[in-house]
Amino acid sequence: MTREAALVEVNNVSIAYGEAAPSVTDVNFSLGEGEILVIVGESGSGKTTVIRSLIGCLSVGGHVVEGQICYRGQDVSTWSDADWRKYRGTDISMIFQDSGSAMDPIQTIGKQFIAHIRRHSQMTKSDAEVKALALLDMVSLPAGKELLHRYPFELSGGQRQRLGIAMAMAFTPHLLLADEPTSALDVTTQAQIVEELMRLCKQNKTGIIMVTHNIGVAAYMADKIMVMQQGKVVDYGTRDDVLFKAHSTYTAQLLDAVPTLGGTRYVDTVE
Numbered sequence: 001m002t003r004e005a006a007l008v009e010v011n012n013v014s015i016a017y018g019e020a021a022p023s024v025t026d027v028n029f030s031l032g033e034g035e036i037l038v039i040v041g042e043s044g045s046g047k048t049t050v051i052r053s054l055i056g057c058l059s060v061g062g063h064v065v066e067g068q069i070c071y072r073g074q075d076v077s078t079w080s081d082a083d084w085r086k087y088r089g090t091d092i093s094m095i096f097q098d099s100g101s102a103m104d105p106i107q108t109i110g111k112q113f114i115a116h117i118r119r120h121s122q123m124t125k126s127d128a129e130v131k132a133l134a135l136l137d138m139v140s141l142p143a144g145k146e147l148l149h150r151y152p153f154e155l156s157g158g159q160r161q162r163l164g165i166a167m168a169m170a171f172t173p174h175l176l177l178a179d180e181p182t183s184a185l186d187v188t189t190q191a192q193i194v195e196e197l198m199r200l201c202k203q204n205k206t207g208i209i210m211v212t213h214n215i216g217v218a219a220y221m222a223d224k225i226m227v228m229q230q231g232k233v234v235d236y237g238t239r240d241d242v243l244f245k246a247h248s249t250y251t252a253q254l255l256d257a258v259p260t261l262g263g264t265r266y267v268d269t270v271e
């Protein structure tokens, strides 16, 4: 019997910018369908670099210098631009720290959302609008019709992130990448967005790889956690392994920094 390929498999990957020494070295992890991997680590440790490499969108000069990234068993280094266009935004999608800033400020949300749907499908304008409205409803953004006539800056940070999730989920991706999707939000909205992502992940069996600075968020939502420091993975494993049997001093320090409530550390109490 052949083993079914993991959704994502990253083997010994190192990534450099230009001619400089690699910024990220020897990264290994895997993700199954419907699993949530959360990447945590200090600023500059390489989290964004790793997540962007999975959608073939490293910033200028970035390239994989060693190792292999596989998506459903396919080595993505063999993909042409046309292959990437086929997968990006449909099968593999991404939400950013502030989804609104990734949108054109002078075009209405509706125009951009409908164009996004039509770019990846054969839908008519009116069918795309119906789909956009259903997606807005799915992420608890009611009054979608009115919202489609608004501009990105007219929405709150939380509404913009919900919109980002709706657009990213438009084609029910198998893999959703999220780069600090909650860090610009207040704590209550942060919790709502995390719940939303977890619900969609469960409902659609979408695998999620999310970057956050907040190990409390990782403890709450992750199946697996990867901790990065200075371009290297210093801890990786199931949520419980990393939280309760962490090997690196850095992870121990991160966990020590999590506030306690009535003497109980937050991560200890989350199921």
Ligand SMILES: Nc1ncnc2c1ncn2[C@@H]1O[C@H](COP(=O)(O)OP(=O)(O)OP(=O)(O)O)[C@@H](O)[C@H]1O
Pocket: 017, 023, 041, 042, 043, 044, 045, 046, 047, 048, 049, 050, 059, 060, 061, 062
């Ligand atoms: N476009 C670039 N050109 C050159 N070096 C870069 C570029 N982007 C990132 N780097 C370098 O790669 C390393 C990792 O950066 P990266 O943005 O992936 O870290 P990060 O963990 O996501 O940080 P943050 O939490 O601050 O977003 C850093 O040393 C950074 O300076």
